[in-house]
Amino acid sequence: MFNIDMESIDLEKIYDLIVLGGGPAAIGCAIYAARFAMDVLVVGKTFGGLIATTHIVENYPAITSISGQGLMDMFKDHMDSLNIPYISDAIRSIDKVDDHFELHSFFQKFKAYSICISTGTERRKLGVPGEEEFAGRGVSYCATCDGPFFKDKIVCVIGGSDSAAKEALFLAQNTKKVYIIYRGEEIRAEPINKKRVYENDKIEIIYKTKIVEIKGDNTVKSVIFDNGKEFDIDGVFIEIGSTPNSDVAKSIGVETNVKGEIKINRKSETNIPGIFAAGDVADAPFKQAITGVSEGVIAAYSAFDYVKEMNIEY
Amino acid sequence: MSQDDRYKEIIKREMAKLKKPVKLKVFTSQRVQPDGTKIRACMDCGQFMVLLRVYEENSNGMLTIEELSIDDNPEFAKRYDITRVPTILFIDNNGREIIRYLAAPKGGEIQPFIQTIFTFAGMPNYYETTIRQNLDRIPPSTIKIMMTETCPYCPQVIAISNSFAIASEGKIRTVVIDIMANPDIGQYYDAAGVPYTIINDQKTLVGMVGPNEILKALIGGNIRVQY
Ligand SMILES: Cc1cc2nc3c(=O)[nH]c(=O)nc-3n(C[C@H](O)[C@H](O)[C@H](O)COP(=O)(O)OP(=O)(O)OC[C@H]3O[C@@H](n4cnc5c(N)ncnc54)[C@H](O)[C@@H]3O)c2cc1C
Numbered sequence: 001m002f003n004i005d006m007e008s009i010d011l012e013k014i015y016d017l018i019v020l021g022g023g024p025a026a027i028g029c030a031i032y033a034a035r036f037a038m039d040v041l042v043v044g045k046t047f048g049g050l051i052a053t054t055h056i057v058e059n060y061p062a063i064t065s066i067s068g069q070g071l072m073d074m075f076k077d078h079m080d081s082l083n084i085p086y087i088s089d090a091i092r093s094i095d096k097v098d099d100h101f102e103l104h105s106f107f108q109k110f111k112a113y114s115i116c117i118s119t120g121t122e123r124r125k126l127g128v129p130g131e132e133e134f135a136g137r138g139v140s141y142c143a144t145c146d147g148p149f150f151k152d153k154i155v156c157v158i159g160g161s162d163s164a165a166k167e168a169l170f171l172a173q174n175t176k177k178v179y180i181i182y183r184g185e186e187i188r189a190e191p192i193n194k195k196r197v198y199e200n201d202k203i204e205i206i207y208k209t210k211i212v213e214i215k216g217d218n219t220v221k222s223v224i225f226d227n228g229k230e231f232d233i234d235g236v237f238i239e240i241g242s243t244p245n246s247d248v249a250k251s252i253g254v255e256t257n258v259k260g261e262i263k264i265n266r267k268s269e270t271n272i273p274g275i276f277a278a279g280d281v282a283d284a285p286f287k288q289a290i291t292g293v294s295e296g297v298i299a300a301y302s303a304f305d306y307v308k309e310m311n312i313e314y
Numbered sequence: 315m316s317q318d319d320r321y322k323e324i325i326k327r328e329m330a331k332l333k334k335p336v337k338l339k340v341f342t343s344q345r346v347q348p349d350g351t352k353i354r355a356c357m358d359c360g361q362f363m364v365l366l367r368v369y370e371e372n373s374n375g376m377l378t379i380e381e382l383s384i385d386d387n388p389e390f391a392k393r394y395d396i397t398r399v400p401t402i403l404f405i406d407n408n409g410r411e412i413i414r415y416l417a418a419p420k421g422g423e424i425q426p427f428i429q430t431i432f433t434f435a436g437m438p439n440y441y442e443t444t445i446r447q448n449l450d451r452i453p454p455s456t457i458k459i460m461m462t463e464t465c466p467y468c469p470q471v472i473a474i475s476n477s478f479a480i481a482s483e484g485k486i487r488t489v490v491i492d493i494m495a496n497p498d499i500g501q502y503y504d505a506a507g508v509p510y511t512i513i514n515d516q517k518t519l520v521g522m523v524g525p526n527e528i529l530k531a532l533i534g535g536n537i538r539v540q541y
Contacts, residue, residue: 006438045524052466069422069466087440088470090524106526107444109541136507136520145465145521148494149506218504235506 008085014111021118023049025279025292027075032300034082045090048072053142055170093251114303118279121242130214138220143167155235164239165189172202268299329372334435344383362400410484417492426473445481460510467522471509
């Protein structure tokens with residue numbers, strides 16, 4: 001997949017559609033575009049997106065239960081079956097040149113008549129002393145990636161969302177104890193995950209508490225609460241939401257809302273004709289893999305219409 | 315199809331496309347038995363070699379895996395500073411080590427390993443132009459990538475770093491380290507997260523990083539781009 005097959009990539013050609021991203025929204029879009037016989041190229045900073053970091057997905061219709069990585073492997077197989085080219089690279093800016101767009105990365109320049117931006121989000125940082133210093137040495141943003149390092153240790157998950165609950169449930173499988181530290185009064189997980197958390201003996205929730213510092217020597221040793229208490233811990237998993245990766249969209253004047261999410265309509269259109277957006281980077285209030293795929297698929301259809309209107313032969 | 319079968323399918327399908335010869339050296343350790351025959355002395359080496367033979371056997375003779383025992387080849391082992399087995403080395407025509415694997419290319423690591431073999435064989439390298447344009451600003455560098463088998467983002471960081479090394483005419487070397495199989499290395503660097511990428515034992519990149527971030531860290535400044 002990130003096996004970049006240069007023979008299938010033509011850097012001189014103007015693609016009908018270039019999809020930015022490597023998550024479910026991007027791949028959903030690319031699969032439909034390929035089936036519309038569009039010349040499509042996917043450029044993603046990483047393949048798999050955020051969903052690849054979760055240990056279990058139980059709400060993707062028609063698949064009862066699968067790991068996030070397993071789900072994205074299936075997306076990958078589907079994409080490969082349609083010979084859709086993929087490049088591991090990050091686009092940093094977009095310009096409009098005559099009737100098409102130019103997309104710039106640090107490695108190449110690409111051309112396309114239409115674009116779908118599905119660049120997802122970046123994990124939000126806690127912004128406390130020690131967070132950066134201990135990143136990868138006890139501070140983590142991905143339980144599936146880093147959970148195995150904390151076997152029989154005591155860890156905490158910071159946050160109260162469904163993702164935080166799922167991360168805690170995953171960590172509880174191998175660690176000695178998991179504390180969920182949440183500033184609110186009641187975690188906001190899906191009822192099924194909330195019940196699992198409540199029933200798990202290894203998980204304890206500490207409400208109405210914020211972390212103000214992470215301390216340690218070579219690795220994390222404790223956290224300081226906002227009430228001044230020092231709490232011994234081996235690992236801190238931060239799961240407090242994310243911010244949209246919309247800088248590249250802004251580089252060409254795509255409109256965003258106050259949160260920085262790209263404004264789209266029901267056709268996944270942005271304010272700029274020919275530029276579409278889908279998934280977590282867009283302004284839908286509910287963000288899931290399936291909703292991102294849906295917006296991506298609609299973006300492919302709208303892009304197909306847009307390019308067809310331009311009377312470009314393909 | 316089981317996950318194992320699926321992985322074997324990928325190796326078969328992709329390795330059959332290799333059109334140019336590639337030779338890899340794998341260091342293991344062997345012991346002479348009382349009857350004079352040799353057996354592998356390292357615990358993981360047997361399975362490791364079985365896996366590598368799957369790559370070799372499906373390559374239409376294009377991939378050659380040469381197994382060298384450190385006991386029988388002490389000079390060679392010394393020259394390449396082989397301190398643990400099994401170790402895979404990608405060595406260029408000038409005898410320079412470009413890539414070292416202290417990790418088994420299985421599971422999620424199959425794809426980057428295959429890409430590395432193909433790029434090493436001369437397949438066009440997407441990153442080559444930019445690497446060459448910035449080569450005068452990159453000091454001789456070693457990129458160590460700490461990974462685990464289950465880490466979703468490790469394969470991509472490995473694929474990119476290996477492509478950089480191959481494009482760098484010997485200036486960049488990568489070392490891929492499975493820290494579950496080599497826990498002492500992980501502990502030495504206090505790594506409790508993956509991918510954990512260390513450049514010249516100085517700069518650390520934690521988690522998912524794109525090609526631009528790795529190159530920037532290698533240069534220690536902005537990337538020069540000329541399309
Ligand atoms: C712990 C956790 C558990 C979750 N569990 C579930 C679940 O069970 N079910 C569910 O449906 N959803 C779940 N989600 C939400 C789900 O992961 C997201 O909704 C989904 O991944 C969004 O897909 P996306 O393609 O829009 O964005 P992402 O998955 O974030 O992908 C964005 C992609 O864009 C790439 N990118 C970023 N910048 C650039 C650039 N400049 N150029 C090119 N590429 C770029 C990134 O590398 C990435 O590949 C979970 C999330 C978390 C954190």
